[in-house]
Amino acid sequence: MTPDAQVTLDNIRIFAADMIAPTAPLWSKGQAPEPDLFRKVADLGLFRLQVPQSEGGLGLGFAVKARACQALAAADFGFAMSVVNTHNVAARIATSGSPQARAAFMPALLWGEASACTALTEPDAGSDVAAMQTSARRVDDEWVLNGEKCWIVNARHAATAIVFAQTAGQGDIAGIAAFLVDLTAPGCRRNATGSDFAQASAGTGGFVLSDVVLPADNLILPAGQAFHSIMSDINGARTYVAAMCCGMLDAALHYAGAYGATRRTFGKTLQAHQGWRLPLARAETALAAALALTDAAIHAIDAGQDAQLQAAFAKVAATDAACTHLPALLHAMGAEGLRPQYPMARHLAAAQIAALVDGSTEMLLERIARLARPLTEIQN
Ligand SMILES: Cc1cc2nc3c(=O)[nH]c(=O)nc-3n(C[C@H](O)[C@H](O)[C@H](O)COP(=O)(O)OP(=O)(O)OC[C@H]3O[C@@H](n4cnc5c(N)ncnc54)[C@H](O)[C@@H]3O)c2cc1C
Incomplete structure (x- = not known):
């Protein structure tokens, strides 16, 4: 990653922690994000990440987008999905739109004045x-x-x-x-x-x-081109959704760990009870595995390789990890985990959505079954 890309990513991480995480509880009560927030997102370059420089974008690689999605989703999955969907439309118009379409639609999207x-x-x-x-x-x-x-x-x-x-x-x-x-x-x-x-x-x-x-x-x-394009773009979408699940699981581990360090039962902190620590260790293990598969998919996409299998592995592993371990991490905080200042309940719901969007778990398992062992013949 170039130094410029690293700075962009660092700023996005700070923004997610300082601006998104504290506001996100309001959104789970139905309130929509303020339009001004999207202008701040635009200032950070989030709608321009993969848009070519010749079209007013930053021309960065896929890895930056995936890591940005991870950072935003750690604070709020829905917000991350909203931002990346607008970005994707801007990037598509930049590469496939006519000059008229680029002039008509892109400026408002790149600068957070409209969503897509x-x-x-x-x-x-x-x-x-x-x-x-x-x-x-x-x-x-x-x-x-x-x-x-x-x-x-x-x-x-x-x-x-x-x-x-x-x-x-x-x-x-x-x-x-x-x-x-x-x-x-x-x-x-x-x-x-x-x-x-x-x-x-x-x-x-x-x-x-x-x-x-x-x-x-x-x-x-x-x-003739559109279906092929869906199938190629969707590997990127599956990979950034995997990164989002890693971000949510990482955030939940952070909150559960911090709570366990201070909450006391039976004369000692929760984390001093071995039985309390084990579910967190399982979640850490699942997160490490999901991150490794997500990294492999990011690398394949940035290297221009066919990433179907890597993207499917990453999304199944990361959504399974989130769906399995987020309930355990919520449970580890007792009733406190239900309070809106923690993301546990929001992330739990988001993990269910992640397992459906951009290819449900069953669709991806089907793909894995067809691609992982090329010599195996599967009859339709
Ligand atoms: C919050 C949210 C945001 C979304 N955003 C977008 C968006 O921006 N753009 C967009 O186009 N779509 C979007 N979607 C739609 C999403 O892509 C679909 O939900 C997804 O494709 C699954 O389709 P479905 O819900 O109709 O389920 P169905 O296709 O009806 O499937 C129902 C269940 O059966 C399983 N299933 C289906 N066929 C098989 C099979 N052959 N073998 C085994 N199991 C099978 C599925 O995995 C699923 O669990 C969004 C969905 C949600 C929930």
Whole structure:
């Protein structure tokens, strides 16, 4: 990592600890982050990390993004998801958008004046992406979109969405294309995605598109390329979600450890009881393993290698570690662990979300089963 990248990352870590961790308890009560916070995020360069320098970005490698996600999620997973989703849309527009689209959409995203989302999931198409029903019809030199998307990070407030839609018949993977949609345009209607788990900071929601007319320029990934692009980008997403789970587990270990050092029972501190220390040691072990697999995936991505298997290993290991050990760490703090100033309960809910987004655990295990032993033949 270059010295500049290291400084950027250090500043992000300080920001997460000083600005996000103390505010995050409000978000689990439904309050959305203040818009000013996103401007501070922009000043830190978080929306520009992987955007090429020629497009106003910092042009940094994937490792910085993954570590930034880890630091933000240690304070609040939903906020980290919100920030990285806006960043990803800006980076995609920078590399695949037309000059008009870059001029129209990018400045507001890079400088925290607007948020953005990427929308694949629909009421009847989650893991089975190819089943999406949102349609894109070419009419002269325009596109007309119809359909519904749900469970989309930032959809509650995003100005811009990258919407994946079918240009051919349903189930035709090669027919899927991606479009830039201004969510304030006529025909776009947002709807709430109610959940007691999805933190307000992730801004998760949905929208309906009714005869939304787009200029031809708003086609950002044509049919034939879009599905391939999802599959390649998703290795990065799986890896940074793994890093986020490591960040949450590390934070929970920190709080549980600090509590155990002062809370006394039966005449000594909790940490002096061997039975109390063992679950923490198990969590440390799982965290070390998850971090090693996450590092391997980060390295593969930054080296330009095919990272499918490494990303799947990292995400399964890290989400399993978080889902298994966060309840034990909450328990280790007794009732105190439930207080909102600690992230334990928020992280616990977030770990469940992490195990679903960007490829659920079952989808990833299926991938591992197919890739880990290439000589094994699996019949469909
Ligand atoms: C908070 C949150 C934020 C999200 N953000 C986004 C976003 O920004 N953009 C976006 O496009 N989507 C987003 N999603 C959607 C997410 O990607 C989907 O939830 C995920 O793809 C799983 O789809 P599903 O929920 O429809 O579950 P389903 O596909 O219906 O699956 C239900 C369960 O069955 C399992 N399952 C499915 N098929 C199989 C199989 N063949 N074998 C074994 N098990 C199987 C799944 O693993 C899952 O446990 C978000 C979801 C959440 C909860």
